[in-house]
Amino acid sequence: MARDFIVVAMPLILHHLLPIHWAIAGAGIALITLALLFLANRRLGISTGFEDVCSFVLPIGYFSRDAVRLARGWRLPFIGGLVLGGFLSAVLSGAWTPLWDLGIFDQVIGFGHAGKLAWMFVGGLFIGFGTRLADGCTSGHGIFGLSNFELPSLISTVSFMAAGIVTTQVVYRVLFHL
Amino acid sequence: MALLYLALGTVFGFVLSRSGAADYNYIQAMFLFTSFQLYGIIGTAVALTAPGLWLIKRYGRTVSGRPVTVPLKPQHRGNIVGGLLFGIGWSICGMCPGPIFVNIGEGKIYAFAALAGALAGAGLFGAIYTRIQSAFRLPRLVVRAGRT
Numbered sequence: 419m420a421r422d423f424i425v426v427a428m429p430l431i432l433h434h435l436l437p438i439h440w441a442i443a444g445a446g447i448a449l450i451t452l453a454l455l456f457l458a459n460r461r462l463g464i465s466t467g468f469e470d471v472c473s474f475v476l477p478i479g480y481f482s483r484d485a486v487r488l489a490r491g492w493r494l495p496f497i498g499g500l501v502l503g504g505f506l507s508a509v510l511s512g513a514w515t516p517l518w519d520l521g522i523f524d525q526v527i528g529f530g531h532a533g534k535l536a537w538m539f540v541g542g543l544f545i546g547f548g549t550r551l552a553d554g555c556t557s558g559h560g561i562f563g564l565s566n567f568e569l570p571s572l573i574s575t576v577s578f579m580a581a582g583i584v585t586t587q588v589v590y591r592v593l594f595h596l
Numbered sequence: 597m598a599l600l601y602l603a604l605g606t607v608f609g610f611v612l613s614r615s616g617a618a619d620y621n622y623i624q625a626m627f628l629f630t631s632f633q634l635y636g637i638i639g640t641a642v643a644l645t646a647p648g649l650w651l652i653k654r655y656g657r658t659v660s661g662r663p664v665t666v667p668l669k670p671q672h673r674g675n676i677v678g679g680l681l682f683g684i685g686w687s688i689c690g691m692c693p694g695p696i697f698v699n700i701g702e703g704k705i706y707a708f709a710a711l712a713g714a715l716a717g718a719g720l721f722g723a724i725y726t727r728i729q730s731a732f733r734l735p736r737l738v739v740r741a742g743r744t
Contacts, residue, residue: 432619440636443614446611447637448645451641479739481722484740504610508701522620522624538713541684543713544713545717547717548680548685550717553678569671570670577680582623585627586627591628
């Protein structure tokens with residue numbers, strides 16, 4: 419029986435669930451990307467949503483572009499869906515509870531709650547500034563742009579993968595040891 | 597239409613949540629080359645989206661018969677520098693933009709701090725856009741573009 423296989427997959431932080439197979443997850447992401455375009459003529463892209471939120475509070479030129487204002491109507495509900503999807507994932511696998519668990523970060527780096535929040539805020543600054551400067555993130559450049567054979571997306575994707583690899587290697591193999 | 601976007605986002609968020617794409621350990625394992633999971637997810641997504649995209653563009657219309665338009669992203673120095681900065685942030689947080697929202701939904705408190713940082717970073721970028729525009733060869737700021 420298939421049950422005799424020894425499962426060596428690493429559990430998720432969320433309720434120690436075993437992840438779904440990468441091929442199924444990848445196919446699901448492809449389906450949603452294609453559905454967005456075919457059903458609603460939308461190009462998948464999530465980090466532009468940061469601009470949508472900023473546009474409500476920062477009345478400056480960059481955030482009052484038509485490109486931002488006219489896309490809020492689809493991107494904000496889509497982002498709301500992301501939150502809802504995470505919520506349902508937690509509820510359907512047991513219960514929704516506030517979590518502080520951060521996997522190997524807790525085992526190797528530690529810090530307290532305040533330190534973790536500061537760490538995340540700094541990382542968030544890099545994400546917010548970097549994705550706006552690169553004009554996209556893993557979804558708009560990595561999934562859609564690469565699938566559409568766009569050179570700026572290839573350049574951006576190679577750049578963020580390389581920087582991610584170097585940063586994690588420095589954090590977990592040089593500064594702190596796994 | 598808002599309900600359609602909400603539904604698609606919900607499925608997307610659920611898949612990110614259950615696949616490891618919104619999991620700190622899996623992101624680090626990808627960058628440490630100790631897990632194939634995330635490479636498999638992104639690789640499969642691109643391998644299936646590419647032919648689908650080609651077919652939709654060839655068909656040229658959406659399901660309701662309206663013309664399909666794929667806005668292209670400009671190429672400039674920001675692709676490299678911004679990409680590098682984003683990669684550092686992705687590693688630090690163990691989340692890229694989508695998973696920030698998914699982790700908030702899952703109840704991970706620290707994801708709010710990541711979101712606050714991301715909004716501050718995007719706000720800063722918008723505030724200094726005209727000052728860094730020429731250095732990065734960014735496109736001219738078009739506030740009123742008509743229809744997009």
